[in-house]
Structures are given as structure tokens and as C-alpha cells.
Amino acid sequence: MKEICIVEFTSNLGLKEPKPGKEPGVNRLPDWLWKNNLHKALKVDNIIRLDPPKYSSVKDPETKILNADSLVTYAREQAYLINNLISANKFPFILGGDCSILLGTAIALKQKGNYGLFYLDGHTDFMDISLSETGGAGGMATSIVTGNGHEKLTNILNLSPYIKEENLWCVGNREYDEEYENEIRNSAAVYISLNELRKKGISNCIQSFLSDVENKKLDGFWLHIDVDVLNDSIMPCVDSRTPDGLTYDEFNNLTALLFQSEKLSGLEITILDPDLDETGQYTKDFVNNLSSTFNLFKK
Known part of the structure; x- marks a missing residue:
């Protein structure tokens, strides 16, 4: 078993301000997860933090x-x-941050070989800038890392x-909008909506x-977990709330199957905003579910 290293990417560069003059709170997620005992539950001593350049709403x-030049600078440091x-x-067990932290990861994976990406998210984040109302790279992360969009990113x-x-x-x-x-x-990507996932079955x-990863002889795959993939009733502390979502039974079943694979090269967690979970109860439930499933297979 590989040694686990917690990596803290305290970035909110890929999100718009929730209100004028207020930065998105997801940059405090690593500290918040530490406070709610994730690091302790994973029994990891090796912790690295990389803070991003200053946030701007321009x-x-x-x-x-938003923050395009800063995203490039940060992505290069992350990738290294x-x-x-x-x-x-x-x-690498990465704690974000918003979904734009994927850029640094994806660059590193390209430098190492040919990798797959399992993007578990309540949104596809596969969107052209022309459809973006916010200009936030977080909402375009999968599109950017697959080479769609401005060359700068x-x-x-x-x-x-x-x-x-x-x-x-x-x-x-589960953002069922035709244009989106x-x-x-x-695209050439595989798209499985929440409805489709339930229809086909998680295990299938x-x-x-995993068969696709094997058949293509990929060097490995990366798991991205945006907590807004969870049901709104158990994870409302996100910037873009949508009804429905995975239950913890479904989430644990799905992640357990991925955690068992030797091809899993690392993972990242994004979008939980401490500002939106005043008591910490939603975060505690998330930490308990994620860590107990992960520890079963990765210890």
C-alpha cells in the first residue's frame, strides 16, 4: 500500500464571490476538515499545504x-x-478548495503518463465560457483539462x-438542462447523469x-469528489444547491468500489464551504462516511 499524503490546496480562485466583497469560504476547507477530525480519522502524519495567489473578483x-493568471501560476506549483x-x-489525498484545483492535478498526471479521470460531481463542469454566467473556472474544470477553451488555461x-x-x-x-x-x-467523454447511474446500477x-481503464492500459485514474454530488438534505453547504443527489449508502457503495482498485492514483475533495455549516454536523457526517469507507480499502 502506498503511503498516503494529505495535500491541502486552499484555493477559491475558481468561484465567484457569494456577495460583493466576500470571498468564497471553500479556501478554509482543509482547516475545517482538520477541525472535524478527517486527518485524525485517516491517521496521516504527512501533510503538505500550498496556498494560492491572492483572490480577485475581476x-x-x-x-x-476569474483569476486566470493566478490559476496558471498556482496550477504549475500544484503540478510540481x-x-x-x-x-x-x-x-495524494487532496483537500480543496474549489474544482479549479483539478488543473494542477491534471497537468501532473499528463507529465506522468496517460490517466483517466472519474469526476464525481453534481455538475459536469464541462462548459464553454460562453455558457458561464460567473466566469469561474470551477464550473469549467473538466472542459479545461480536456483541452477545451482558451489556450492560457x-x-x-x-x-x-x-x-x-x-x-x-x-x-x-443532476443539472438537467438541455444546453448544459x-x-x-x-464530446468524447463518458457522461452518466444521476438518473442514468441509478438506472444502470452503481456496480455496473x-x-x-474500471474495465475501460484496464482495456486502454491507462497508467491509473484520478478520483474527483465534489461534495455537491451528495443529496441536498445531507450536504447543503455548497455554492450551487440542487435538489436530489446521492444518499450516503449510494456514495459509500460507489467510492468503496473505486477505493478497491489498485489503479486509483489519488483523489481530491472540493466545494464544502465551512461558512455554510455553522454547527459542523454535515461535515462530521461526511468525514465519518468518507474516512470509514476509505480506511477499509486503503490501509
Whole structure:
């Protein structure tokens, strides 16, 4: 078993301000998860933190994306760190942050080989800037890492695409908007909405994904977990709330199947906003479910 290393990416660069003059609170998520005993539950001593450049609410004139230049700077630093961990045969357990932290990860994976991405999220985040109302890279993360969009973000270090489109699986979306869903339907990525996941069955979907990883002889795969994939009643502390979502039984079943795979190279957790969970109860439940499932298979 690889040694687990907790990596804290305290970034909110990919989100818009919840209200004028107030930064998104997801940059405090690593500290919040520590306070709610995730680090202790995982029994991990190796912890690295990388803070991002300063947040700005001004869109980059060239790309129309918030914090574009800062995202590039940060992604390069993230990639260097993750690349070193993977080279040392460590398992990066990344705590975000918003979904834009995926950029650094994806660059590192491209530097190491040919990887798959299992993107477990209540949204696909596969969207062109023309559809974005906010200009936040978090809502376009999968699109960017598969080489779609402005070169400033999609071709850092001349590595575009960081993840091949056909090696991306977007699973759990429940934003059932025709125009939004068509973006990913018209791509080479595999798209499994929440409805489709339940119809096909979690076990069948994961088996298909793991077979795909094996058949393509990929070097491994990365797991992205946006907590807004969970049911709104058990995880309301997110920036973009939507009815329905996975129950903890469904979530634990799905993640357990992925955690068992030797091809899993690392994972990241995003979007839980401490500002929206005053008592910490939702976070505690999440920590208990995630850590107990993870510990079963990765210890």
C-alpha cells in the first residue's frame, strides 16, 4: 500500500464571490476538515499545504475567466508538488478548495503518463465560457483539462490536453438542462447523469469504468469528489444547491468500489464551504462516511 499524503490546496480562485466583497469560504476547507477530525480519522502524519495567489473578483480580459493568471501560476506549483508525490509512490489525498484545483492535478498526471479521470460531481463542469454566467473556472474544470477553451488555461507548459476527452467520466450530474448537458453529450467523454447511474446500477457503472481503464492500459485514474454530488438534505453547504443527489449508502457503495482498485492514483475533495455549516454536523457526517469507507480499502 502506498503511503498516503494529505495535500491541502486552499484555493477559491475558481468561484465567484457569494456577495460583493466576500470571498468564497471553500479556501478554509482543509482547516475545517482538520477541525472535524478527517486527518485524525485517516491517521496521516504527512501533510503538505500550498496556498494560492491572492483572490480577485475581476475577470481576465483575455479569457473572461476569474483569476486566470493566478490559476496558471498556482496550477504549475500544484503540478510540481503532485508530480513529486506520484514519483515517490505516494498517494495524494487532496483537500480543496474549489474544482479549479483539478488543473494542477491534471497537468501532473499528463507529465506522468496517460490517466483517466472519474469526476464525481453534481455538475459536469464541462462548459464553454460562453455558457458561464460567473466566469469561474470551477464550473469549467473538466472542459479545461480536456483541452477545451482558451489556450492560457488549456495548454499550460504545452501539455494540452492534460486528460484525453475519452478518458473522462463525468458521473452524478443532476443539472438537467438541455444546453448544459449537450456540451458533454457532444464530446468524447463518458457522461452518466444521476438518473442514468441509478438506472444502470452503481456496480455496473463502476465495473464499466474500471474495465475501460484496464482495456486502454491507462497508467491509473484520478478520483474527483465534489461534495455537491451528495443529496441536498445531507450536504447543503455548497455554492450551487440542487435538489436530489446521492444518499450516503449510494456514495459509500460507489467510492468503496473505486477505493478497491489498485489503479486509483489519488483523489481530491472540493466545494464544502465551512461558512455554510455553522454547527459542523454535515461535515462530521461526511468525514465519518468518507474516512470509514476509505480506511477499509486503503490501509
